[in-house]
Amino acid sequence: MKVARLLGFLVVAFVAAPFAHADGGPVNMVFTGVNGVNDGHFYVSPYTGTMNGQDVVLFCDDIANEVTFNQAWPANVTNLGTALSTPNGFSDTRYGGLLNSGTLYQEAAWLTTQFASNQGDYVNLQYALWNLMNPGGAPTNSDEQNWLTLAGLNYSSIDPSSFSIVTNIAPVYATGQVQEFIVNTPEPGVLALLLCGLLLIAVVLQRGVRATA
Numbered sequence: 001m002k003v004a005r006l007l008g009f010l011v012v013a014f015v016a017a018p019f020a021h022a023d024g025g026p027v028n029m030v031f032t033g034v035n036g037v038n039d040g041h042f043y044v045s046p047y048t049g050t051m052n053g054q055d056v057v058l059f060c061d062d063i064a065n066e067v068t069f070n071q072a073w074p075a076n077v078t079n080l081g082t083a084l085s086t087p088n089g090f091s092d093t094r095y096g097g098l099l100n101s102g103t104l105y106q107e108a109a110w111l112t113t114q115f116a117s118n119q120g121d122y123v124n125l126q127y128a129l130w131n132l133m134n135p136g137g138a139p140t141n142s143d144e145q146n147w148l149t150l151a152g153l154n155y156s157s158i159d160p161s162s163f164s165i166v167t168n169i170a171p172v173y174a175t176g177q178v179q180e181f182i183v184n185t186p187e188p189g190v191l192a193l194l195l196c197g198l199l200l201i202a203v204v205l206q207r208g209v210r211a212t213a
Contacts, residue, residue, distance in 0.1 A: 026075055026076060028074060031047065038123075046059055060126070061132060062094060062133060064137065065176070073178045090102065092172070093105070093165050095180070104133060107152060127144040163185060165180065166181045
């Protein structure tokens with residue numbers, strides 16, 4: 001029974017985790033740290049934070065605003081996949097009013113996937129993220145431009161539903177607020193498979209306990 005109860009607790013944890021990442025809000029955000037890499041002026045992504053108390057990795061697409069260590073703020077969470085398929089789906093985001101904002105956010109999401117395999121190029125990846133939404137807002141160079149080109153060519157390879165945009169609650173202004181971030185969120189299908197697997201393990205173990213009792 002103890003094993004079954006433990007698995008039951010894990011199931012609850014898996015179910016609860018994505019709720020903090022779902023559309024809507026507000027959620028309670030806290031900015032907790034940086035990775036240590038900077039361009040001489042600013043620390044660059046990926047950053048760390050919490051969303052309703054759960055750890056998240058944050059990628060900044062917004063150079064026009066600021067955030068400080070341990071800053072807490074309420075934010076709306078916009079799932080990228082949902083926003084793309086919903087009229088005015090980007091209304092809670094900072095850059096939803098830009099021309100081709102859906103494409104820009106998909107390019108931003110693709111760029112966030114490149115940090116893990118290009119740890120020596122964090123600065124240029126960050127410049128690319130910043131310049132997507134604020135052209136000229138960050139320094140430009142050939143490497144940063146190469147990332148922008150690659151993002152334009154490859155953004156359709158991502159699953160938009162795996163990403164969300166974290167924006168301070170409305171009213172949303174261009175400046176004077178908390179920076180906006182992209183976060184990777186669990187896919188509903190993957191979470192469902194994990195849940196089914198955990199339930200199956202719980203059933204099998206429970207039968208084993210009864211058989212040996």
